[in-house]
Structure formats: C-alpha cells, structure tokens
Amino acid sequence: MSQDFLYKAILGSIVSEKSTRIGEKNNQYVFRVVPEATKEDVKAAVELLFKVKVKGVQMLNLKGKQKRNGRFPGKRNDVRKAYVCLEEGQEINFAEVK
Template sequence: MHWRDIIRRPVVTEKSNLLADLNNQYTFVVHPRANKMQVKQAIELAWPNVRVEKIRIANMPAKRARRLRRVTIRKDGWKKAIVTLQPGNRIDLFEGV
C-alpha cells in the first residue's frame, strides 16, 4: 500500500491537540488493515524529518443511533493510530494557515 492509502486523515479534536502539545503525540485515522510497522513507515515517508518513537493502534467501534421510530443510523467503525514522536520532532498539520 502507498503511504497515502495508510494514513487517511489526522484527527483534530481538543484532546488530540492537547496530546500534540504536551506529549508530542499525533492521532490519525488509518486504513483498517494497517499495522504498526506500516503506519511508522508511512509517517516517516510523509514527513521526512520526523522519527517515530512509539505507535498505539485502537479499533473504534461502530455506532448506532435511532431517529424517530423506525429509522436507524449507523456509523462504520474505524481504526486510529496515536503516534509518539521522538523529542524535538514536530508535525505541522496546518501549513500556511
């Protein structure tokens, strides 16, 4: 797989921004079949001056919600990777903003 297939998008929430500032950890939505080694290679290819220290992967469950009486809404599950970078490395997610 190409690195753009593995890394789908960054997760931008208050918690992920706090993790990035305090612990140098970045959260990404990744391909459902990607493993830790593929995610590490994809991050280091996408940002050449960055070295990965540790990766944690979690499968986020699907969610269901009921609207009105008979209509059920379903969101698919997804996989996220929390990437810890070596000290001194940073990823600029929003360049030029």
C-alpha cells in the same frame, strides 16, 4: 508493503480537544488509518510523508455507534486510530504539508 499502500494508509489527522491536549503533553499526533494498517505500516507512512522520526505507535479500534434515522435503525462506521509518538525535537507542521 508497497509505497502506494503507505500513501493510502493514513486517511487524515484527527483534530479535537483531546488530540490537541495529548499532542502538547506527550508530543503525539492522532491519525485516522485504514483498518488493514499495522503499527509498522503507520510508522513507515508517517516517516515517509512527514520526514520525521517516530518513537512509537499505539492503535485504537473504535466501534461505530448505533443510531436511528427517523424510524430506521442504523450504525456509524467503525474507525481505526493511530496515536503516533515522535522523537524529542521532532514535530509535524500541517501547514507545510502538501
């Protein structure tokens, strides 16, 4: 696993009501990741990018919904999410991240 892949493994953070509630309750953060990323890749990427200790990672594959665009059928993209649990006393401040 190269350092270039670790920088590209995390596509962005997910900010929603559910992710905020999970973050406050369980000290977890939710990220969109590339489909090829494994738990170990996500753990290494978060520790490298945010300088925190990761306790555990849970992965989720979310299938895209079938939608229509006028009379033409279509499909939204599939999404892979990573729920990252941090060690006690650790937190990520997204305002300070470049």
